[in-house]
Amino acid sequence: MATGSIDRRVARTRRLLQEALFELTAENGYAAVTVEDICGRADVGRSTFYTHYPDKDSLRKAAIEEHLEAMRLEGDAGDTKPSSGGFAFSGPAFAHADATRMMHRAMMGGKNHEIPEEIRDWIGKQVRHELTGIVGKDAIGLEVATRFVTGAFLEVMHWWLDADAGLPPAEIDRLFQALAFDGTRRMLTSPE
Amino acid sequence: MATGSIDRRVARTRRLLQEALFELTAENGYAAVTVEDICGRADVGRSTFYTHYPDKDSLRKAAIEEHLEAMRLEGDAGDTKPSSGGFAFSGPAFAHADATRMMHRAMMGGKNHEIPEEIRDWIGKQVRHELTGIVGKDAIGLEVATRFVTGAFLEVMHWWLDADAGLPPAEIDRLFQALAFDGTRRMLTSPE
DNA sequence: TATGATATCGGACACGGTGTCCAGTATCAC
């Protein structure tokens, strides 16, 4: 096969570098991580790093894109069921994040909320797609609603991964969807 | 007066440094700004910078805290009217941001969403305070709702400052509050 | 206006991280 013809050494090195990045980001935050740190943790020569990625940002970007791709394939297998009156993206996202919690904690920016642009854009795209045609034809309204839900989701996800309050993914998703669809006012009457 | 006894030179230097930081952040993003850049733009010796602030982060932190303090004093003058069934913090925040748009664009992290911890915490505090006692006694629910609204607000504010779609502050506040209180579902029936 | 206090300047310094290059060595695919 053509795509699979990746030298074992290359695959191994990239895997080690990505893992090191995730660990160090979760520990100290993305900004504090240096290429030297990454290579040290991965036990990879620094010059080797630069044969694979031009800089730290490229490593993260590549890691995230591979990961989003994997998630997309997962999503294709199971049914995304965009019906049932809820957001389709959030449930799988919470579930997937729960499965590989540490990695996601790093990808969400560690303690410092340094959420990568790729993730924000991806979530935004899902939200916009699911809101389109539902929120009326007002372009401004759609845009504001998209930003609103995207920001809310990322913040809730970040808190959920970080605080580790023992909330199962299904539960946090239920809370998120309730807030997104019915707002905070409803929590006034139905005390849950 | 004791507080006012600040050497003109000191006041001038700090003002120049803060302005330079705002400008450069708005132009290139906070991470890309160097102390050298700041001093160059402010026309201040680099060694002088370090007599005032230990590093770049301290400068931003100081600038933000002064600004939040100014906003707090403003808020004390006018009535915050926490009644009327809406969030009290968002209206003044949008209005204030509109008045000093460039500065706020920088404080919200420029293009890269590098929102300072001080601002996120401050907004979070306002939201938690206003939600307390309204969202039932469930601690988890309160926390999730707080994060939800905080993230949503920051993202909407960021978009509004950046996109410059000509939306007046009162209008963006109305949209935000509608989403926060009644959710997205309601926009289905009432097309606005 | 004179004077002492203090802020600013600018240049030097060591330090740490970046990104590039290359020759030598280890590992791969076939």
Place this chain on the structure above:
DNA sequence: GTGATACTGGACACCGTGTCCGATATCATA
């Protein structure tokens, strides 16, 4: 086995940081 390819480790120039210090400019005050 053999040729191709990846990894290593060390050197290099570069840039930004944070510190220090003597010289100069500006301040508050008498």
